[in-house]
Amino acid sequence: MKQLFKHPWIVAACHLLLVMLLYTISRLFFYWVNIDLYPNVSTQHLLEMLTGGMRFDLTAMLYLNSLYILLALLPLPAHIRNHQAYIRASRWAFWIPNILGFIANCMDMVYVRFTDRRTTCTIFTEFQNDGNLANIIGQSMWQYWYVTIFGCIIIIVLCLFMRKNWQVRSYRPIVYYTKEAICMCITIYFVVIGIRGGFGRYTRPITISNALQYTNTPRETSVILNTPFSILKSIENTTYTHPHYYSNIEVEKHMTPVHENDTINDCRNENVVILILESFSKEYIGYYNTHIDGGHYRGYTPFLDSLLMHCVTYRDSYAAGRKSIDAMPSILSSIPMLIEPYVVTPYSTNNISSIASSLKEMGYYTAFFHGAPNGSMGFQAYARHAGFDDYFGKDNYDGIEAFDGTWAIWDEEFLQYFARRMNTMHEPFFTTVFTASSHHPFKVPQLYEGVFDKGTLPIHQCIGYTDHALQQFFEYAKKQDWYENTLFVLTADHTNETFLPEYKNAKGLFEIPIAFYSPRWNQGKLHTSFPVSQTDILPSILAYLGYKKPYIAFGEDILTMDKEHPYAICYNNPVFQIISDSLLLQFDGTNVTAVYNHQQDPSLSNNIVDKIDTHDMLIYLKAYIQQYIDRLINNKLTLGTDGSTS
DSSP states (O other), rough: TTGGGGSSHHHHHHHHHHHHHHHHHHHHHHHTGGGGGTTOHHHHHHHHHHHHHHHHHHHHHHTTTTHHHHHHOOOHHHHHHHHHHHHHHHHHHHHHHHHHHHHHHHHHHHHHHHHSSSOTTHHHHHHHTTTHHHHHHHHHHHHHHHHHHHHHHHHHHHHHTOOOOOOOOOOOOOHHHHHHHHHHHHHHHHHHHHHHSOOSSSOOOOOOGGGGGOOOGGGHHHHHHHHHHHHHHHHHTTTTTOOSSHHHHHHHHHHOOEEEEEEOOOOOOOOEEEEEETOOOGGBBBGOOOOOOGGGBBSSSHHHHHHHHTEEEESSOOOOSSSSHHHHHHHHHOOOBBBOOOGGGGGTOOBBHHHHHHHHHTEEEEEEESSSSSTTHHHHHHHHHHTTSHHHHHHHHGGGGGOOOSSSBBBBHHHHHHHHHHTTSSSSEEEEEEEOOSTTTTOOOOGGGTTTTSSSTHHHHHHHHHHHHHHHHHHHHSSTTTTEEEEEEEEEEEEOOOSSSSGGGTGGGGGEEEEOOOOOOOOOEEOOSEEEEEEGHHHHHHHHTTTOSSSESSOOOOOOOOOOSSSSSEETTTEEEEEEEEEEEEOSSSSEEEEETTTTTTTTOOOOEEEEEOOOOOOHHHHHHHHHHHHHHHTTTTOTTTBBBO
């Protein structure tokens, strides 16, 4: 028996079983750390998720250990297999990929709270220009010390368990090589089956979307999946599969992103200022939540509440995705976030329309502002691609004492800087500022410690601080000559952590403010008849200003008219969501997986997919997906000067 367990393939099998056990333990710990994200999960359903997760763990484990398995099975002479150099190489082939895989798993135990999805390979692009990344990771390791300790324990177990050496016994060559070759072939066969997730005529290789079969909600896919699997599978799918739901003629009838130059508005030379508020979930804003707590809910934004009373805004307004890089193209170029953020796809250098490039044609000066180090998060690159004349970041700000030590210049100082810079711009101008102080790790300046309501989540006091900074910005702006001639647009990039039960679902995770404000308007209006999205901002601004040329946009004018197609569309990995004034439909690319009446069923607990006709919604959603992916792949996201697709 002792000799048996010295054989390489037996030793390897024990090591791989250990990895599978550690994946299951990691999944349980992941669920415990983020248990508030998955309410009402029964013990039976948790067991179902754990069982389903083993399928994805097996694939990830076999991928990561392919070299190790090969080294354990190669039919080489015994003196080579028993050599310490060969054994050391096998150890490192086991240690390196598995340790990196479990580190990625541990990092997602924290990161999933902000993205609501397992990390994919786009992470390497998203943060490639962030020089402060080491500091951010260090702070997170300290803040979530229990995750750090758990990760260290996993690494120690892996290292200790791999200390034993194997010992290959010598046999007659014909017996030895025949036995080893047969063993290797059989093992490779089963490894291929494991990597594919099954082996049969109609079995497709396992993908991220397969996790849906073990869940009640798309959010639960994060429990089923593991991070190495998500990264590896997204590397495999670096290009989009072109869906052909309809013919080219049919798809144009169902949905077209081409906006003709038929605006009824005369050209206006008003300035436009877009304020993108980091992580400003609608949940945090009292104005939108008067129905909560019997009308006693106040939120954390007293200034924004007062401003919204004078804005054109919307009861049902949604982000396109869950990350900042999802929001940038959606807000500024009316490009949706479907499957992966546009800026990290292989098509990110395509020609695109944008508010900046369109308004430059009308004689506008354009500038983008973000208080983080220039180049971080890919914002500067995208701003340049979108046609902004100038970019202003931390590197342009004079006063390092205003740096928060992690991400960017504090919002109060940077918004004042933003306002002062507009005093030097020739009119008309179009500017965009992206705030930063309501970003993790959720700190406020020492001066304001204890000033703002800390609420129930760490982010709440940061929301209060940014609201205060916003108030200071408007008080300064009101005194400037350009103020009366300016249209302000307020929105958020995405949502963040939730506390209220009403927002802990597939709808609430995307609910953000979208509001338009002009000092010239007499009164505001809260629209309740149709849902809107970040992609509606571009066509609304261009229509309002009287832009006359045709252009591409995946939204509609919501400022001067009602929506022709009253839907909002977002991507809730791994399903597409289309939301009407009363229904939310989820589509996995092939089948409708769920339908909810979000007005009557705000918790989205009653799936009525077989009880209601959603034919029109599904037709529009399919056409929308097809149009976007077709134009993305074929570089047709903008129009030529003659109105032709370019």
